[in-house]
Amino acid sequence: MFEKVLIANRGEIALRIHRACREMGIATVAVHSTADADAMHVRLADESVCIGPPQPAKSYLNMAAILSAATITGADAIHPGVGFLSENADFAAMVEEHGYVFIGPSPEHIALMGDKVRAKEAARELGIPVVPGSDGAVEGEAQARKVAEQVGFPLLIKAAAGGGGRGMKVALHEGELMQAYSMARAEAKAAFGNDQVYMERYLGQPRHIEMQILADGQGGVVHLGERDCSMQRRHQKLLEEAPSPALNAAERARIGEIALKAMHRLGYRSAGTLEFLYENGEFFFIEMNTRLQVEHPISEAITGIDLVREQIRVAAGATLDIRQEDIKINGHAIECRLNAEDPTTFAPSPGLVTDYHQAGGLGVRVDSHLYAGYRVPPYYDSLVAKLIVHGNTRNECLMRLRRALEEMVIDGIATTTPLHQKLISQPDFIDGNYDIHWLERWMKQQA
Ligand code: ADP
Numbered sequence: 001m002f003e004k005v006l007i008a009n010r011g012e013i014a015l016r017i018h019r020a021c022r023e024m025g026i027a028t029v030a031v032h033s034t035a036d037a038d039a040m041h042v043r044l045a046d047e048s049v050c051i052g053p054p055q056p057a058k059s060y061l062n063m064a065a066i067l068s069a070a071t072i073t074g075a076d077a078i079h080p081g082v083g084f085l086s087e088n089a090d091f092a093a094m095v096e097e098h099g100y101v102f103i104g105p106s107p108e109h110i111a112l113m114g115d116k117v118r119a120k121e122a123a124r125e126l127g128i129p130v131v132p133g134s135d136g137a138v139e140g141e142a143q144a145r146k147v148a149e150q151v152g153f154p155l156l157i158k159a160a161a162g163g164g165g166r167g168m169k170v171a172l173h174e175g176e177l178m179q180a181y182s183m184a185r186a187e188a189k190a191a192f193g194n195d196q197v198y199m200e201r202y203l204g205q206p207r208h209i210e211m212q213i214l215a216d217g218q219g220g221v222v223h224l225g226e227r228d229c230s231m232q233r234r235h236q237k238l239l240e241e242a243p244s245p246a247l248n249a250a251e252r253a254r255i256g257e258i259a260l261k262a263m264h265r266l267g268y269r270s271a272g273t274l275e276f277l278y279e280n281g282e283f284f285f286i287e288m289n290t291r292l293q294v295e296h297p298i299s300e301a302i303t304g305i306d307l308v309r310e311q312i313r314v315a316a317g318a319t320l321d322i323r324q325e326d327i328k329i330n331g332h333a334i335e336c337r338l339n340a341e342d343p344t345t346f347a348p349s350p351g352l353v354t355d356y357h358q359a360g361g362l363g364v365r366v367d368s369h370l371y372a373g374y375r376v377p378p379y380y381d382s383l384v385a386k387l388i389v390h391g392n393t394r395n396e397c398l399m400r401l402r403r404a405l406e407e408m409v410i411d412g413i414a415t416t417t418p419l420h421q422k423l424i425s426q427p428d429f430i431d432g433n434y435d436i437h438w439l440e441r442w443m444k445q446q447a
Contacts, residue, residue: 009081133200165235217269245432
């Protein structure tokens with residue numbers, strides 16, 4: 001097993017990884033920008049190294065600085081967390097070339113799934129159902145028109161290098177096609193430096209359902225059931241639940257079986273997530289995330305499996321000691337993403353946290369790097385706390401979530417807590433009756 005792991009991230013996820021390491025008796029190295037010198041992950045880690053100024057490109061995305069920090073501290077492995085370099089195949093390869101273990105999948109699998117055009121092709125070959133659309137990239141306006149004729153409207157133009165919902169444009173009818181096509185390309189170019197796009201059918205009322213995979217790359221593959229991430233704004237998840245209120249055991253087993261076979265054939269290693277849209281009883285693959293996900297704790301809550309510990313174990317060469325038949329879905333879990341944002345305008349709200357108290361009690365977990373007196377820097381993601389609640393039933397989970405949200409105190413900055421409080425009291429949400437467009441529809445009615 002590793003003796004020392006460098007955590008190439010910040011915020012709550014850096015803490016999450018630190019905790020798994022400490023429980024395994026592994027020492028941790030925090031890296032941080034100058035803006036994060038007082039951050040909780042820096043305070044708790046055994047050692048810390050400043051890797052640059054606040055701008056992510058000069059610190060948390062600075063591969064040379066991170067590798068130097070690993071060298072100086074004598075770390076033997078690097079965990080990339082989520083975001084930043086976690087899906088950067090070049091970084092994973094560089095880590096390995098320098099003699100460190102990358103806690104994640106192989107660089108080849110990261111590269112394959114990071115190119116969504118190639119990923120969809122691979123998915124199809126692996127027997128995974130995909131959203132109908134273009135065969136590969138759409139190069140030029142003439143081809144865009146031709147594909148549109150075959151796929152039909154409404155359709156979605158998506159960036160091959162996409163992520164975070166960027167570079168995605170809907171064309172409702174033919175009149176919108178050319179503008180949507182050129183806008184998607186321009187946005188993709190600006191965000192990812194790559195203007196390759198592809199097209200697919202725009203589904204009207206799907207749910208976003210994703211399967212959590214865990215694999216050792218040595219023949220062992222299990223899934224931890226699904227998460228329902230349909231509560232979204234601008235293609236960004238706000239609240240997630242597991243299991244999905246829309247799936248029954250037979251449907252779960254069916255998609256689980258497909259996922260297991262595919263990951264087995266791919267020879268995948270580490271944690272990963274297959275994302276699907278689910279409409280009228282059918283699953284359509286949209287992408288695979290080759291990393292830990294923000295919403296992983298709800299899968300941990302219903303299965304009792306520590307995903308980060310398993311990632312570390314398989315990265316160190318261990319095989320999975322869990323078999324699919326040992327995994328039982330136990331009760332229900334919901335995660336609320338508490339962002340430092342205005343709950344109605346979503347304007348970022350960085351600044352000084354004057355008071356902080358986190359909810360507790362049976363079935364309540366809070367993953368957060370906040371403390372009273374901490375200043376949320378303006379340079380990074382606005383996620384400041386994840387409230388994760390577990391109950392024996394969905395109803396118990398909802399009751400517990402309601403009271404846990406009441407207990408949360410984050411003063412001095414605005415957070416999305418009041419939005420969550422309103423959301424979870426909506427009859428549609430209580431009934432589990434919502435698709436990926438529900439939240440935006442509901443917010444329009446509120447305005
Ligand atoms: P990203 O990597 O940018 O997050 P995804 O492919 O994961 O992009 O899609 C993000 C979200 O966009 C999905 O959860 C869903 O809400 C929406 N979306 C993606 N593809 C489609 C589609 N074909 N039809 C309708 N909505 C879609």
